[in-house]
Amino acid sequence: MIAAMIVIGELINGTRKRIKRAIAERGEAYIASRAQKQAEAGADFIDCNPGTIGEDEIKDIRWLVTTVQEVTDLPVSFDTPNTSALEAAFEVYTNEAAPMINSITAEQERLDGMLDFTVASRANVVALALSDAGMPASADDRVQTAVELVDTLTGAGVAGGSIFVDPVIAPLGTDPKTACAVLEAIATIKAERPDVHVTCGLSNISFGLPERGLLNRVFVAQAIAAGLDSAIVDPLDREMMATIYAAEALAGRDEWCMNYITASREGKLSTQN
Amino acid sequence: MIAAMIVIGELINGTRKRIKRAIAERGEAYIASRAQKQAEAGADFIDCNPGTIGEDEIKDIRWLVTTVQEVTDLPVSFDTPNTSALEAAFEVYTNEAAPMINSITAEQERLDGMLDFTVASRANVVALALSDAGMPASADDRVQTAVELVDTLTGAGVAGGSIFVDPVIAPLGTDPKTACAVLEAIATIKAERPDVHVTCGLSNISFGLPERGLLNRVFVAQAIAAGLDSAIVDPLDREMMATIYAAEALAGRDEWCMNYITASREGKLSTQN
Numbered sequence: 001m002i003a004a005m006i007v008i009g010e011l012i013n014g015t016r017k018r019i020k021r022a023i024a025e026r027g028e029a030y031i032a033s034r035a036q037k038q039a040e041a042g043a044d045f046i047d048c049n050p051g052t053i054g055e056d057e058i059k060d061i062r063w064l065v066t067t068v069q070e071v072t073d074l075p076v077s078f079d080t081p082n083t084s085a086l087e088a089a090f091e092v093y094t095n096e097a098a099p100m101i102n103s104i105t106a107e108q109e110r111l112d113g114m115l116d117f118t119v120a121s122r123a124n125v126v127a128l129a130l131s132d133a134g135m136p137a138s139a140d141d142r143v144q145t146a147v148e149l150v151d152t153l154t155g156a157g158v159a160g161g162s163i164f165v166d167p168v169i170a171p172l173g174t175d176p177k178t179a180c181a182v183l184e185a186i187a188t189i190k191a192e193r194p195d196v197h198v199t200c201g202l203s204n205i206s207f208g209l210p211e212r213g214l215l216n217r218v219f220v221a222q223a224i225a226a227g228l229d230s231a232i233v234d235p236l237d238r239e240m241m242a243t244i245y246a247a248e249a250l251a252g253r254d255e256w257c258m259n260y261i262t263a264s265r266e267g268k269l270s271t272q273n
Numbered sequence: 274m275i276a277a278m279i280v281i282g283e284l285i286n287g288t289r290k291r292i293k294r295a296i297a298e299r300g301e302a303y304i305a306s307r308a309q310k311q312a313e314a315g316a317d318f319i320d321c322n323p324g325t326i327g328e329d330e331i332k333d334i335r336w337l338v339t340t341v342q343e344v345t346d347l348p349v350s351f352d353t354p355n356t357s358a359l360e361a362a363f364e365v366y367t368n369e370a371a372p373m374i375n376s377i378t379a380e381q382e383r384l385d386g387m388l389d390f391t392v393a394s395r396a397n398v399v400a401l402a403l404s405d406a407g408m409p410a411s412a413d414d415r416v417q418t419a420v421e422l423v424d425t426l427t428g429a430g431v432a433g434g435s436i437f438v439d440p441v442i443a444p445l446g447t448d449p450k451t452a453c454a455v456l457e458a459i460a461t462i463k464a465e466r467p468d469v470h471v472t473c474g475l476s477n478i479s480f481g482l483p484e485r486g487l488l489n490r491v492f493v494a495q496a497i498a499a500g501l502d503s504a505i506v507d508p509l510d511r512e513m514m515a516t517i518y519a520a521e522a523l524a525g526r527d528e529w530c531m532n533y534i535t536a537s538r539e540g541k542l543s544t545q546n
Contacts, residue, residue, distance in 0.1 A: 179523040210537035218519040221491040222498040246491040250452040264483035
């Protein structure tokens with residue numbers, strides 16, 4: 001999309017039943033159409049998560065990346081912590097724009113296993129605020145882990161602008177303070193390390209609660225006001241994308257609301273399709 | 274509504290064509306039904322704005338308040354800066370809960386004219402962050418005017434909890450920084466004077482832009498995260514009220530999301546009526 005928000009399209013994920021089947025059957029047309037539709041709807045990256053392990057994962061991500069880049073010039077996000085699968089993805093990746101590694105964490109073993117590869121790849125990278133201490137609880141936990149991880153990455157040679165911090169969202173239903181903690185963490189991380197992007201796997205916030213789409217939209221609106229400038233979402237969710245356009249305009253990131261007004265003229269803001 | 278949010282129902286406003294006619298024709302049934310519907314939908318105050326001036330305003334607000342309190346025990350908000358009309362409203366007001374004066378400002382003439390009356394009335398009061406310097410531009414303008422006005426009111430004997438600061442919203446289309454300035458002002462006012470409520474006449478934000486409901490909803494979500502705990506809205510707008518329920522839950526003001534879950538069970542969160 002035209003707006004400043006960097007949208008990582010999450011649809012091609014092997015934990016979704018229809019995608020899982022398409023991967024297993026090498027259903028090229030279906031995967032290609034999911035990539036194309038997300039690109040048309042405003043995705044900036046096409047995430048590819050094979051949802052498999054071991055040798056299968058390596059073959060599957062290679063096939064997914066090959067299939068996706070046949071229909072779009074958008075950069076691809078390689079959604080796996082497995083460096084062998086990452087290597088396979090890079091081998092077949094030919095698009096010009098730098099891809100995304102999704103994701104690295106501050107867990108020592110994962111960090112040790114991925115850091116050199118990440119630096120050498122010159123790719124973008126999602127940096128999850130997750131350490132060996134487990135799920136972060138407070139805003140401070142998130143900020144401390146994130147800032148240390150960012151400093152480790154930039155110290156090793158990754159550009160700040162290539163890092164997409166994910167502050168880690170726990171379900172609101174299990175921790176009523178999680179949304180506040182994440183919003184505070186987003187604002188503090190952007191204040192302390194203004195070069196980096198902040199992204200979010202959003203939908204976890206509403207896990208186990210009714211009307212999940214409503215909660216996800218309201219939360220993305222709040223997170224954008226706090227400084228979120230990227231999100232891992234389904235770009236085919238029209239209400240979510242409309243919310244992002246409106247939130248960008250309100251955040252003053254859309255000069256004279258021109259993107260918002262254009263999106264309205266193109267019929268993207270009304271939920272009647 | 275059960276949630277912490279204090280909703281001032283804005284529907285009975287003489288600038289609306291249908292209401293204007295009902296006031297002119299003394300259409301009691303219509304006004305009564307508008308009051309009742311807003312109460313059922315979760316209003317905490319029923320605003321009454323005759324939309325007339327002079328002697329008419331005095332007669333009209335007297336009639337509106339009489340009509341409204343016949344069908345609801347909710348407190349009424351007297352929406353006029355005219356002290357004669359306010360006096361007339363208080364004369365006929367018999368509900369137990371303290372009403373709202375909507376609104377006082379820091380404009381010297383208006384403040385001088387209304388302060389003693391406001392203190393003596395022991396009513397709640399909307400305190401607009403508007404001074405003789407005109408429309409506030411920055412967050413600081415709003416905070417300074419609001420805090421001075423709050424201190425004048427509390428110094429004269431108004432309880433902090435009876436004051437509803439309105440940070441004054443300019444249309445986003447004429448000032449792209451207005452939403453950010455208002456959000457910052459809300460957070461600072463709540464930090465500096467934690468006793469007072471912060472409310473908002475929301476819909477001004479979207480004036481002149483398309484899909485106004487979308488912008489209004491996204492903005493209320495952001496404002497609630499910043500500390501807004503009251504809003505002047507149409508409680509019959511189901512999408513707006515659903516957004517408020519979700520934003521309250523995300524703000525951690527709805528323990529274990531019980532209000533949110535109850536609202537969902539009652540069918541209030543789905544937009545299919």
